[in-house]
Amino acid sequence: MSDDGDDPGRAGTGEPAPAEVGAKWARDRRNRVFLRRALAGVLVVAVVVVLGFSVRTSRLTDESGAFGPDLAPVMDRIAAENAEVEKNHPGAYVTVVAMFPMTGSLTDIGLNRESIRHGLEGIHLAQVWRNRQPSSPPYVRLLVGSDGPDDWEPTVEAIKARTADEHIVAVTGLGASTGTTRRTVESLSGSGYAMVSAVITSDELTGVRGLARVAALNSEQARAGVVHARKVNPGLKAVVIKDLNPADSYVKTLARFYTGSLADRERVMELSFDSSTRFSGTVLDVIAERVCNSGANTVLYAGRSEQLPALMQALSQRDRCVRPGMTVITGDDASEMNRKADLNMWGDTRIRLFYTALAHPAGLTLPGGEVLTAIRARFAGDDPDAFPRVFPHESLGDGMAIVHHDAMFVALETVKAFAREPDVPSPQDMANMLTSGTVAVEGASGPIRIVEGGARQTKEIPILQLNPDGTSAYSGRITMTDGGPGRS
Template identity: 50%
Template structure:
């Protein structure tokens, strides 16, 4: 052994290698977090463990566990279980759902559970178990659900995620197993074929019609450019773009542009799209893409004098709600470029003082200052993005379907049949929900919101008006 290969030098070299590996591991984890991969402390199929899905969800998970424990203790044998599934892990570009949306979604589900279990006669009472249907764990979650569904008396699954290929897989598997499902934010028309699935949100086809009505109100001589994400695995962007293009009159179509959200730098392409739009005679952009790439388009439009002079209006669908959070720096510059979107729900219906779209009993569940309302149970949260409201309503629809079986606790296939029977009409916190025989919400009031460059939203109008 030479002098340079002695034990001290070897040990030092190994120490450097260990430190290097540690630094690399830290960098990798940091990049994963920045890239949108969720790293909760641990993933468990079907649980109410407050530590299961990360610190940001622990507060609502504590409340769910406390309510479950109370129900089991005070009403043994007189309860059913509804499972809440969210994509707790995965790239944001895969799951298209922020942690804020998941948190508020769980909070809305808890509000529906809490108020249900406080009714004078609430039998069967409701437990909630939470699981992940993210890309890496949905199969394990469904395997656990298979093994525990009978013992836990699982009658329905709610939440489910957004209109993505990953969500489609888990819904297809649940449908094959005859589970009843109530989806909160799945709007793609391509999900119509799944038996047992009921949706509380208006479909993309409905939203596209309302968007075109809105665009014509803004610009009676409409000249629109459709900007569409070409990702074939994202059913939301595909169907929204198709319906935008299909609903326009030939003389209203200025251009149809695409970008690939999966490319290395989609923002560069969107910048080129903005240049082409500004060099055209368009007065409107119909954006059929996910929220995370929209700021690049808005920044490109607001940086060009021709678009500013024409005061270009950008209109999109409900996914824009994911941008409803304070932004610094602002997402785009000149505010002559305005952005509107069709939301799934909004607090305007809750705030209306007169009888209208939302009945008083539902308003009480979300109004500020009311005992055990959403804003009382979760101070500091916000209802303007509609996520707590629409997930509450999906849970509430499942409960209402269970209640139709007045003299028995139904099985999951019974509830699935009821959800898609065409007979359910529910007064939810987002307004009246009519579920047709295919499980789709029909004739829904659609709020239109304006999003500011700082991430703030302003109620504009109801699309039904």
């Protein structure tokens, strides 16, 4: 398969080439759209006259300042690309909605603003590259909405209300594995919507109707983390520290699989705290004392990054952990800490922190790597639309742009599978295709095959070492096949 899935034609088969089919599809779509717009315009004018206001909601938008000045540059680019699509291809586009938790505390949403910004940049990158392909329609518009704790429900209702007029075919983004994300996904699933998530890793959301995921599950990350722990400390003695926050599916499933991945002789004890309480940092300080007196050489941390610096600081203040060295291993949420900090997050470099990442730019340049040259060019090339040229001051180090690009790419390749149909696919058509076990694309994080039910079959899980100043170093990768660890 080529990097964008373009079919060069079916010569000798008697079937029309995709470009011919695409042209007919575009003409037919344009005629139908013009008619619907004319009728819809009459209705809207009537409503405005009677009620005195426009019915268009701003829940889904590409407006520059809709979600704060930090996102304005990428929102401006999205708006400009949308305007080009509407101007040049008025009857031949579809719309994908990107949902991110724009409101709520970090504990509630599990994503910081930098991760959200990088995620939007990756999604926009996939949009641009699809629209530049010399192939058949549809072209792609992108709208952005918030699925924070206070606004997910009206945003979902806006998606449902505007699906026909906006030609909405799928939702991507969707945030981390929190309670709010679960409610968002369940509401969309209940109405048959297609969703492609970049960072939902909880095993509790496996098999949700219409949901495809490009990220490694927590069960896989836990097994990969334990494999790396044994490599770092061959005589592994581990303490599992778990967050009991009842609203967070990520921490719950990560803890369960860390414990289940350890042999009895490797398991020292389990300790817990609740991040939803006021003084969880104090509890973590006491936990660090227990860990350092336990004879363990490894901590498997099943919690969010927001509380992790408190644990790292507490460990580095205790001589019984510092002198022999202590290894802390955690899941992909630690990518939230992967950015240069003005002050060190913990004190002693003999306390080492590794995490299982969802993606890393090293995977784009590894000798013998599985990323196609054409896909690599989107992130490391000199093309005017390549990531370094479009976002010259941004980093790929946290992997967010890469995995969100891949989630959007999966959605767009699925749309293209319907190019021979006389009409644009509905979200329900897309949901059926996404979870049928037939979707396979070449992503920036490697080959992506979405198996029946929506999970990604084979994952290359990068292992990163995070330094106290927020910089990171690539420490290798572990291949997960059929749910278990393969080569490393």
